[in-house]
Amino acid sequence: MIKRRLWLSIITTVVxxxxxxxxxxxxxxxxxxxxxxxxxxxGFENQQEPLVALEKKEKATYEKILDLGMKQHDKVVKLADAALAMADKREQYMNEETKSILESKETFQKIKQYTNDLKNPKLKKALEHLYQIMINRYSAHDELNKEYLNALKLDKQLYGLLKNKNLSFEDLEAKVNKVNESYQKVYAANKKFNELTKEYNDQKLAFYKMSGLKINE
Structure with missing residues (x-):
């Protein structure tokens, strides 16, 4: 199961x-x-719980396939088809997540026009730092999206292989290894995205406080 992605925090009250x-x-x-x-x-936030739940369900389905073995081929095919449908649904969730992130980026970049309007050099520097963190976060999500979709593609290939009654152990092992390697990249990309999200949330709060906005957290 992939660790849930962090999202942006909301300041409860700013006077x-x-x-x-x-x-x-x-x-x-x-x-x-x-x-x-x-x-x-x-929209990004709303995808997280159903996506994680689906990942858990799909993992359980895959484990059932392994427990059955190829001797119960009909049941394996049925479960593999169910896993394929879940993988397709995960792809939809990921596409919705990415759409939300792209809309966020389009809005966020508008702050650039106000940077030079800040007369306080420290405040201006803080905003520039905040901007760079967020741009790095968007880049991290691009990488995460790429790795996640690649892992999904390999998952689907694996489920397709499992439907083959004459599947050899060597072919199965090779595909499983590729899937595992792919998800290691997903975990690394997800970790980086979460770290940058936390850094951004902390820096945004610091910017608000530095700017003199009265914050009730």
């Missing part, structure tokens, strides 16, 4: 005191964008 004629400051505009990014990733 904003606008200036004359309710004109928002650059910091307030940045805040609005950053919290819209959180909303854009709701």
């Amino acid at each position: 904003i005191l606008s200036g004359c004629f309710n004109q928002k400051t650059p910091v307030e505009k940045i805040y609005d964008i950053l919290e819209k990014v959180v909303e854009k990733e709701k």
Whole structure:
């Protein structure tokens, strides 16, 4: 089972005191964008529990296939078809997750236009650091998506092989090894993505506090 991916945190309350004629400051505009990014990733967040549940169910199905062995071929084929359907569904969840991340990125990049409006050099530097962390996070998700879809492809190939009554142990072992190697890459990419998500959440909170926004966590 793959560890669930972390998502962006929401600041429960931020008190904003606008200036004359309710004109928002650059910091307030940045805040609005950053919290819209959180909303854009709701779709990503919503995919996590069903995706993890499906991974567990598919793993259990695969283990049933191994327990049966090739002597009960009809049952193996039925279970392999069920596993294939679950793999297809996982791909749908991953595509929805990626769609949400891309929408998040499109929104997030809008903060760039306000960087030079920040007069405080330390605050500007903090925002630039925050921006780079998030761009790295998006790149990490690109890598995660690539590795996850590749692992899914290998899973499907494995389930297809298991439906072959004349499957040799050598062919099965070779494919299982490829699947395991692929998921090691998925785990590594997922770990990096989670680390960058946590780093971003921490840096965003630090930026809010540095900017003078009154935060009730």
